[in-house]
Amino acid sequence: MTANDMDVAQDQIGYLGQLVLGSRLSDMERLPVWVESLAATHGIAENVKFAINLCLEEVVSNVIRHGYRGKAEQLVTVQCTSPRAGYLVFTVDDDAAPFNPLAGTALPTIGEQDEGQIGGQGIRLLRGFAATLEYEARPAGNRLHIGFLNPARA
Amino acid sequence: MGIQTEELAPGINKVILDGSLDIAGAAAIDLRMNVIGGASKGLLVDLQKVTFIGSMGLRALVAPARAILGRKGKMVIFGPNELVEQVLKTSGIDTMIPVYHDYDAALAALQ
Numbered sequence: 693m694t695a696n697d698m699d700v701a702q703d704q705i706g707y708l709g710q711l712v713l714g715s716r717l718s719d720m721e722r723l724p725v726w727v728e729s730l731a732a733t734h735g736i737a738e739n740v741k742f743a744i745n746l747c748l749e750e751v752v753s754n755v756i757r758h759g760y761r762g763k764a765e766q767l768v769t770v771q772c773t774s775p776r777a778g779y780l781v782f783t784v785d786d787d788a789a790p791f792n793p794l795a796g797t798a799l800p801t802i803g804e805q806d807e808g809q810i811g812g813q814g815i816r817l818l819r820g821f822a823a824t825l826e827y828e829a830r831p832a833g834n835r836l837h838i839g840f841l842n843p844a845r846a
Numbered sequence: 847m848g849i850q851t852e853e854l855a856p857g858i859n860k861v862i863l864d865g866s867l868d869i870a871g872a873a874a875i876d877l878r879m880n881v882i883g884g885a886s887k888g889l890l891v892d893l894q895k896v897t898f899i900g901s902m903g904l905r906a907l908v909a910p911a912r913a914i915l916g917r918k919g920k921m922v923i924f925g926p927n928e929l930v931e932q933v934l935k936t937s938g939i940d941t942m943i944p945v946y947h948d949y950d951a952a953l954a955a956l957q
Contacts, residue, residue, distance in 0.1 A: 717869060720868075720869055720870075721870060724866070724868065724898075739929055742898060742929045745868070745898060745900075746898070746900055746933065749868055749869060749900040749901075749902075750900060750901055753869055753902070813901050813904060813936075813937045814901055816936060816937060816938075817900075817901060817933065817936055817937065820932075820936035821932075821933075821936070
């Protein structure tokens with residue numbers, strides 16, 4: 693890919709790709725591979741790729757562990773679009789019971805938590821690393837839009 | 847995910863992690879980190895070669911830290927890259943496990 697090809701790919705608007713995962717945590721190994729492929733094709737900056745991996749790992753693992761609660765043969769769909777240049781949106785769809793992860797208050801930071809309480813950092817990490825977050829209840833499931841700024845390379 | 851351990855002094859250990867501390871990486875080191883945490887009064891965790899950390903990776907660090915701090919010991923993190931450090935700070939883990947970029951200072955903090 694030449695520098696010019698990269699410029700064109702980075703400015704591509706609209707649908708960029710989709711990944712359909714099963715409801716096993718082991719299926720998540722495909723997520724960073726897919727993100728890496730998108731990053732190579734669409735010129736996603738290293739720090740943005742890191743943030744995307746962090747947020748998708750958090751959201752998809754929560755759907756599998758808490759939304760589907762070990763139920764087999766369920767699906768999680770992640771779609772990547774670019775509504776405008778320099779802005780990427782990952783949309784995560786599931787068929788689990790309605791749950792808005794953005795509605796709750798963030799738990800104390802790890803350093804502030806009581807003995808025996810570990811975790812609950814998901815929403816704090818999402819808010820810290822995503823540019824935008826939007827939840828949508830679907831008739832039979834949930835949809836979360838996670839946006840990232842991907843400024844054009846100099 | 848790679849994990850190497852080294853005893854620096856009796857009860858003072860160093861762990862070098864290498865790779866991605868995602869769900870799979872965290873699962874790969876979890877048990878060993880807990881064992882090391884249970885056997886250390888001082889622990890230096892070298893994150894120089896860690897390229898990614900998610901919330902399960904944070905758990906893999908917090909569990910041994912709680913065990914060590916519960917025994918009045920100390921645990922420090924050494925050398926995370928900028929993005930990994932941003933995750934540590936966003937989660938607040940750095941208030942429980944101090945982060946150092948100077949190796950001698952990290953070692954001194956365990957004394």
